[in-house]
Amino acid sequence: MLYFDSNLVENYTSNSQKVRVMSEIWTEENIFCPHCGSAIKNLENNKKVSDFLCENCRENFEQKASKTEFKNKVISWEYFTLIERIQSDTKPHFFFLHYFEQNYQVNNFFVIPKYFFIPEIIEKRKPLSETAKRAGWTGANILFSKIPDIAKIFYIENWDIKEKNDVLKKWEKTNFFKEVKQIKSKWWILDIMNIIDSLGKKEFTLEEVYAFENDLKILHPENNNIKPKIRQQLQFLRDKWYLEFVSGGNYRLI
Numbered sequence: 195m196l197y198f199d200s201n202l203v204e205n206y207t208s209n210s211q212k213v214r215v216m217s218e219i220w221t222e223e224n225i226f227c228p229h230c231g232s233a234i235k236n237l238e239n240n241k242k243v244s245d246f247l248c249e250n251c252r253e254n255f256e257q258k259a260s261k262t263e264f265k266n267k268v269i270s271w272e273y274f275t276l277i278e279r280i281q282s283d284t285k286p287h288f289f290f291l292h293y294f295e296q297n298y299q300v301n302n303f304f305v306i307p308k309y310f311f312i313p314e315i316i317e318k319r320k321p322l323s324e325t326a327k328r329a330g331w332t333g334a335n336i337l338f339s340k341i342p343d344i345a346k347i348f349y350i351e352n353w354d355i356k357e358k359n360d361v362l363k364k365w366e367k368t369n370f371f372k373e374v375k376q377i378k379s380k381w382w383i384l385d386i387m388n389i390i391d392s393l394g395k396k397e398f399t400l401e402e403v404y405a406f407e408n409d410l411k412i413l414h415p416e417n418n419n420i421k422p423k424i425r426q427q428l429q430f431l432r433d434k435w436y437l438e439f440v441s442g443g444n445y446r447l448i
C-alpha cells in the first residue's frame with residue numbers, strides 16, 4: 195500500500211499536477227476517516243470545498259503532499275486562502291503526506307485535527323516579487339515545531355503502518371482540545387504541551403516546566419503570573435486525562 199500508482203498519470207505533463215492526482219487517489223484508497231473509521235471520498239476538483247469528505251460523519255479533510263518532511267516549518271498553502279479556510283464554518287482537518295520523489299513511496303502520513311490549527315502556527319511568507327511568474331503570491335509556512343506530538347496522528351510513520359484502532363484512539367484522545375474555544379487559551383495549552391514534549395520523557399516535575407518561565411514570558415508578555423498560569427494548564431491537562439499528578443510536583447503522561 196505504500197506506493198502511488200504512476201500509471202494513472204501518464205497523460206499529465208506538469209509534475210505538481212501528477213503528484214496531486216496520484217496522492218489524492220492513494221489517500222482515497224488507503225486512508226480511513228480518523229473520526230469514525232469509514233472510507234473517505236475524494237471530492238471532484240471543480241466543485242470542491244475540501245479534498246476529501248467522510249460520507250458517514252461528514253468530516254472533511256484537506257491534503258498537502260510534499261517530498262519535504264513535515265518538520266520545523268514547511269511551506270504549505272497560499273496564506274490568505276488558508277487563513278480564510280481555517281476561519282470558515284467548513285474548516286477541514288489536515289492530512290500531511292510525505293513521499294519519496296524517486297519511486298513515489300509514501301514515507302509518512304498523518305492527520306492534524308482542525309482544532310489545533312490556530313493562526314499562531316501559521317507564518318506568512320514574503321509575497322513573491324514583481325518579476326516572479328506568480329507575482330504577489332503569498333505563501334504560508336506551517337510551524338510544525340509549534341504543534342504538539344499528540345496532535346500529529348500518524349497512519350504511517352517511517353514506512354511503519356499503524357493499526358487502525360490506534361489511529362482512532364489517538365484521534366479520540368485529542369477531543370478535549372475541541373472544547374477549548376478561546377484562541378488565547380488554546381495557545382497556552384499548546385505551549386505547555388510543547389514544553390512537555392521537549393522534555394522527552396513520560397515523568398517530569400513542575401520545576402522542569404518552570405524552567406521555561408522566561409520563554410513563556412517572551413511569548414506572553416502581557417502575563418505577569420507565569421507560574422500560576424503553568425499550574426493552571428497542568429491542572430486542565432490532568433482534568434482531561436492527558437497527564438496525572440503523581441505526588442507533590444511530579445507528573446506523568448497518560
Ligand SMILES: [Zn+2]
Pocket residue numbers: 227228229230231232248249250251252253
Ligand atoms: Zn467519518
